[in-house]
Amino acid sequence: MNRRDFLQFASLTMAGSMIPGMDLLAEARYSGKIVVLVHLDGGNDGFNTLVPYADEAYYALRPKIAIKGRHVIKLKDGFGMHPQLKPLEQYWKSGQMAWVQGLGYPNAILSHFKSLDVWESGSVNQHAQGWLANVLPKYKKGLHGVVIGGAVGGNSVMKGSQLNAVTMQNPKSFIKAAGRISDIGISRRNPAIAHVSNVQHQLHQVGKQIAERVGPSPKGVPGRFRGELGHGLEAVAQMILSGVDAPVYKVRQDGFDTHAGQITAQSNSLFQLANGLHSFANVMRRSGRWNDVVVVTYSEFGRRAKENRGQGTDHGTASAHLVMGGAVKQGIYGKHPDLKRLDGNGNVAHTTDFRSLYATLSERWWRQGNPWKGHRSIPFV
Amino acid sequence: MDVQRGILNKLSFSEARHLVARTGFGPEWQRIKSIEGKPMRTAVQMIIGQRHSQPPRPPSLSPWSRLLTFRKGERQKRMIMRVGKGEGKALQTWWANHMLKTRAPLVERMTLFWHNVFPSTIEKTLAPSLLYQQNLTIRKHAFGGFRELLHAVSKDPAMLLYLDGYKNQKEDPNENFSRELLELFTVGIGVYQERDIREAARAFTGWSIDDRSGKFVMNAQKHDPNMKTIMGRKANFNGDQVLDMLLRHPRTAERVAERFWREFISVSHPNRGTVKRWAHVFRASNYNIAKLLETVLTSNEFWDERNRGALIRSPIDLAIGTLRTLPYKLPKNNLSHQLNNMGQALFNQPSVKGWEGGQEWLSTQSLLLRNNLLSNLTRGVMRTENSHFAKLLPTSSPDELEAWLLPIPALTERPAQKGNQRLVRNFVLDPAYQLL
Numbered sequence: 001m002n003r004r005d006f007l008q009f010a011s012l013t014m015a016g017s018m019i020p021g022m023d024l025l026a027e028a029r030y031s032g033k034i035v036v037l038v039h040l041d042g043g044n045d046g047f048n049t050l051v052p053y054a055d056e057a058y059y060a061l062r063p064k065i066a067i068k069g070r071h072v073i074k075l076k077d078g079f080g081m082h083p084q085l086k087p088l089e090q091y092w093k094s095g096q097m098a099w100v101q102g103l104g105y106p107n108a109i110l111s112h113f114k115s116l117d118v119w120e121s122g123s124v125n126q127h128a129q130g131w132l133a134n135v136l137p138k139y140k141k142g143l144h145g146v147v148i149g150g151a152v153g154g155n156s157v158m159k160g161s162q163l164n165a166v167t168m169q170n171p172k173s174f175i176k177a178a179g180r181i182s183d184i185g186i187s188r189r190n191p192a193i194a195h196v197s198n199v200q201h202q203l204h205q206v207g208k209q210i211a212e213r214v215g216p217s218p219k220g221v222p223g224r225f226r227g228e229l230g231h232g233l234e235a236v237a238q239m240i241l242s243g244v245d246a247p248v249y250k251v252r253q254d255g256f257d258t259h260a261g262q263i264t265a266q267s268n269s270l271f272q273l274a275n276g277l278h279s280f281a282n283v284m285r286r287s288g289r290w291n292d293v294v295v296v297t298y299s300e301f302g303r304r305a306k307e308n309r310g311q312g313t314d315h316g317t318a319s320a321h322l323v324m325g326g327a328v329k330q331g332i333y334g335k336h337p338d339l340k341r342l343d344g345n346g347n348v349a350h351t352t353d354f355r356s357l358y359a360t361l362s363e364r365w366w367r368q369g370n371p372w373k374g375h376r377s378i379p380f381v
Numbered sequence: 382m383d384v385q386r387g388i389l390n391k392l393s394f395s396e397a398r399h400l401v402a403r404t405g406f407g408p409e410w411q412r413i414k415s416i417e418g419k420p421m422r423t424a425v426q427m428i429i430g431q432r433h434s435q436p437p438r439p440p441s442l443s444p445w446s447r448l449l450t451f452r453k454g455e456r457q458k459r460m461i462m463r464v465g466k467g468e469g470k471a472l473q474t475w476w477a478n479h480m481l482k483t484r485a486p487l488v489e490r491m492t493l494f495w496h497n498v499f500p501s502t503i504e505k506t507l508a509p510s511l512l513y514q515q516n517l518t519i520r521k522h523a524f525g526g527f528r529e530l531l532h533a534v535s536k537d538p539a540m541l542l543y544l545d546g547y548k549n550q551k552e553d554p555n556e557n558f559s560r561e562l563l564e565l566f567t568v569g570i571g572v573y574q575e576r577d578i579r580e581a582a583r584a585f586t587g588w589s590i591d592d593r594s595g596k597f598v599m600n601a602q603k604h605d606p607n608m609k610t611i612m613g614r615k616a617n618f619n620g621d622q623v624l625d626m627l628l629r630h631p632r633t634a635e636r637v638a639e640r641f642w643r644e645f646i647s648v649s650h651p652n653r654g655t656v657k658r659w660a661h662v663f664r665a666s667n668y669n670i671a672k673l674l675e676t677v678l679t680s681n682e683f684w685d686e687r688n689r690g691a692l693i694r695s696p697i698d699l700a701i702g703t704l705r706t707l708p709y710k711l712p713k714n715n716l717s718h719q720l721n722n723m724g725q726a727l728f729n730q731p732s733v734k735g736w737e738g739g740q741e742w743l744s745t746q747s748l749l750l751r752n753n754l755l756s757n758l759t760r761g762v763m764r765t766e767n768s769h770f771a772k773l774l775p776t777s778s779p780d781e782l783e784a785w786l787l788p789i790p791a792l793t794e795r796p797a798q799k800g801n802q803r804l805v806r807n808f809v810l811d812p813a814y815q816l817l
């Protein structure tokens with residue numbers, strides 16, 4: 001065993017022995033800061049989400065699918081929201097919503113899979129860990145994240161040997177599966193069994209915590225939750241309200257890969273998004289947790305500036321994303337990409353590095369400093 | 382076990398078990414018994430010598446000439462996605478089932494090992510027929526010369542697709558292959574500059590895939606024959622010469638030796654001295670893989686008792702190892718689907734680095750899935766219908782069952798109620814069962 005292994009090993013053993021029972025349960029109610037990540041799967045078209053209705057170039061590039069100024073929900077400075085985001089207008093008005101424009105990274109990759117890896121790892125070429133692995137292990141012990149839906153491997157945002165994350169379809173099926181995991185002490189016989197027994201111990205604790213707090217038949221939360229995203233957000237609300245102590249939840253809404261017939265397709269997906277988030281925010285507000293929650297959307301990329309012949313848009317680069325929460329500071333941050341200066345693929349140049357988003361959450365929300373030096377945080381919280 | 386002692390002494394049950402589990406899939410009873418009591422070197426040579434295994438006929442896969450017609454034009458994109466995914470699944474099933482049935486599991490283990498050193502994916506290539514050909518190529522060289530393997534893989538059509546080598550032309554060099562060749566396949570970061578990647582890419586210009594045959598072709602008119610400076614040497618290198626130059630660098634052999642450590646010894650950091658020694662043997666044998674394998678399997682490090690159970694089972698080790706060792710079967714024949722779920726999709730590694738392996742196999746997310754699989758398996762469908770479970774086991778002694786199924790003692794208590802079916806289930810669900 002060399003020094004590095006020993007240190008890793010020692011930290012495992014210490015975690016096991018210093019805290020009796022390693023207690024996720026010992027903490028009373030988790031009152032920490034929560035982030036809900038909403039993956040807009042497929043690559044959402046930012047230009048038809050936060051609409052630059054004062055930009056002539058936008059209308060010139062998209063004669064068929066541009067959203068007309070009179071339909072836009074106007075926010076400020078010539079920007080407004082897609083009409084399907086109407087349910088979220090009240091959050092803008094009450095100062096609890098922000099937008100960040102032009103989010104992307106240099107030499108954008110146009111493959112769904114690879115660009116998602118970039119976004120979820122927070123790195124252009126190192127995808128071994130999710131970006132959260134740079135922040136959460138320092139922030140707290142025990143459970144770090146819950147992913148709703150998807151398979152292993154599809155959740156690189158929570159990847160990392162120091163991250164304790166679980167994936168579930170819903171708390172009920174998870175409790176059942178985790179109930180089969182027996183509790184064990186942490187063995188130090190060799191580094192492999194130290195890792196396995198530590199993971200199993202953690203998983204058992206998470207299962208026990210969720211089972212005890214959420215209960216065998218989870219109570220419904222008030223509100224209308226529909227569709228995959230709606231039910232995902234309902235599960236997140238259930239867990240937050242019952243005191244599960246995960247600082248991050250991840251949910252997804254699909255249907256954003258709008259190569260053709262974009263108007264209908266994107267409207268449907270944004271409708272789901274707006275209603276899901278509104279119902280979720282409502283529950284959080286009524287239970288007094290809204291100030292502890294920040295909701296952030298992200299997507300593998302934005303879309304081509306110019307519409308295609310199928311009244312859709314192809315894979316693009318930079319995009320706008322929304323942030324909501326009781327502690328959010330209203331504003332439209334970042335610069336609107338220049339629609340007159342496109343690259344060889346017809347894509348805009350990004351104006352804000354996506355890691356600034358993560359830097360903000362790390363530095364200003366969780367107070368953990370900025371692991372992405374060179375990418376400054378944005379004052380939206 | 383001291384190696385000197387091992388030459389003379391005969392393998393104990395637990396030593397035979399260790400060798401079988403790490404060179405096959407699961408501690409198969411018959412295989413353990415076939416080497417128990419034999420001198421260590423004899424046993425190692427027996428196992429390395431077991432290569433008689435023909436993979437079954439492949440599923441029906443569209444040839445390259447047909448795939449090529451789909452690749453032209455936007456409209457055919459959906460078609461090639463559909464073909465790639467459908468045939469890709471069939472190809473995954475083909476290999477998984479062969480691993481389940483083969484009588485020479487070390488051949489599959491080594492093929493899988495090189496498949497992960499040189500990955501090419503269904504996702505990127507959308508050409509399962511070429512991936513099948515690549516598998517045959519890797520299989521052919523799996524115990525042979527690493528030099529020949531590296532040359533063959535570099536010219537392999539699936540690799541040319543996967544790392545965009547087929548697009549690499551004099552007028553517009555593509556660095557993708559060249560970068561991974563230096564960074565991952567040979568010398569590794571630290572001994573070259575960005576500039577070397579660009580220069581090496583020029584040496585590989587013109588390497589492509591023949592439209593008709595789907596085989597490697599060298600397009601002389603797309604090759605850049607001019608001078609290149611690579612890692613301090615100046616010449617009008619071609620691709621083969623770059624490969625040979627990289628093979629002369631000591632780091633290339635060391636990095637293979639490091640991978641052998643992680644494959645056969647332990648999840649801990651490779652021991653520097655051991656790596657140097659193995660790399661030296663490897664180079665001195667002109668990169669003979671069987672020689673390196675024999676060196677590793679007869680080393681003190683391999684037999685060191687502290688390295689028993691010091692590896693974490695990959696999903697393939699876990700699923701296929703269980704199905705080969707114990708009389709269970711999957712309720713549905715969805716083996717390759719299960720592997721995909723647990724994070725080891727054959728022919729579909731998450732990146733060119735391959736599966737990270739080691740501790741990365743096991744997280745709170747994957748443990749739940751691994752445990753679900755084992756829990757479902759041990760709940761009950763037996764390989765033979767209506768048979769009494771005890772009759773299907775090689776021994777009925779609880780201590781012997783434990784020594785057979787687990788590389789280190791169980792962490793959980795044995796069940797209070799009697800019955801071997803319950804006891805075996807208990808061992809399979811023990812954390813020690815996750816180890817190799």
